[in-house]
Amino acid sequence: MDAFDNLAVILVGFQNDYFAKNGVLRGVVEEPGRVDEVLANTMNLIRKLANTKALIISTPIVLESSYRALSNSSGILDKIKESGAFSVGTFGAENIPELAEFGDRITYVSGKVGFNAFSKTDLDNTLLANSIKEVWVCGMVTSLCIDSTGRAAYERGYKVSIVEDCSSARTALEHSFYCENVFPLYGSVIESKSLVMS
Template identity: 50%
Template sequence: MTTPIFFTPNYEELIDPIGILKTIKDVGAFQAGTLGSEMIKELEPFKDRILEVPSKHGFNAFINTNLDKILKQRGITNIVLAGAVTSICIDSTGRAAHEKGYHVKILSDCTSARTVLKQEFYCSGIFPLC
């Protein structure tokens, strides 16, 4: 499954954004239909096996999506997370999944933080606590 974060060209989904969401809006990032919104070419051969869960407009993949419903319908209780940014989306989604009763594993070599220090801090100091 993938839970991409995309916005309309005018970012109407963001109400008074602050922090990184304000930066995303200010620089025009993550707009649906743009080059950066396409599936990476290395995953193209598997696209028929990848379920895209739309409507993510923030950091936590469970907010404003039907991810929880899809997982429950399929009887999924274990979640393995990969992606970016470790200290933001991966952390938010992992915590939410844990609080919803899922067993969560985070692939430290398949996640990326804004700095090496943050990556090491979250993978060795934060994630083991959950």
């Protein structure tokens, strides 16, 4: 049995508006170079897992141009509306081109319109159909989508790990706070660089 038979890696927000050089939300991450570092680490992690049985899932957020799903928004969701981010049919809403390298090795789960990748999507059914027991969560933003998705996975009975060097917050301090104080309340914090793949 493959050591990764029951593992899923959930990629959150790997879209042009966060990761492209001209992405409208790239500046949300204040630490210089952090976005590129997260992208490089995540691509390396996927390459390590490509020949295993691990399920790799991308959960993009795509919103109607009216932003109806964000009608009562505040904080970063207001910034998404104001900037026109993740609007259906736009460059920014598209998955980053780097994921194309992996072809059908990546499963795409649509429907995400908020922080939690399980809400209003088929993510849980996809995990159940593949006998997943453990999830690793990567992406943007640590304190919002990553935390919301991690908690939701835990509440559904999955063993949860947040991949620290494949995720980012708005600031280094915020990222460290969640990794040191919040995530250990319901899961583990791991680093992709320290993972040994057979």
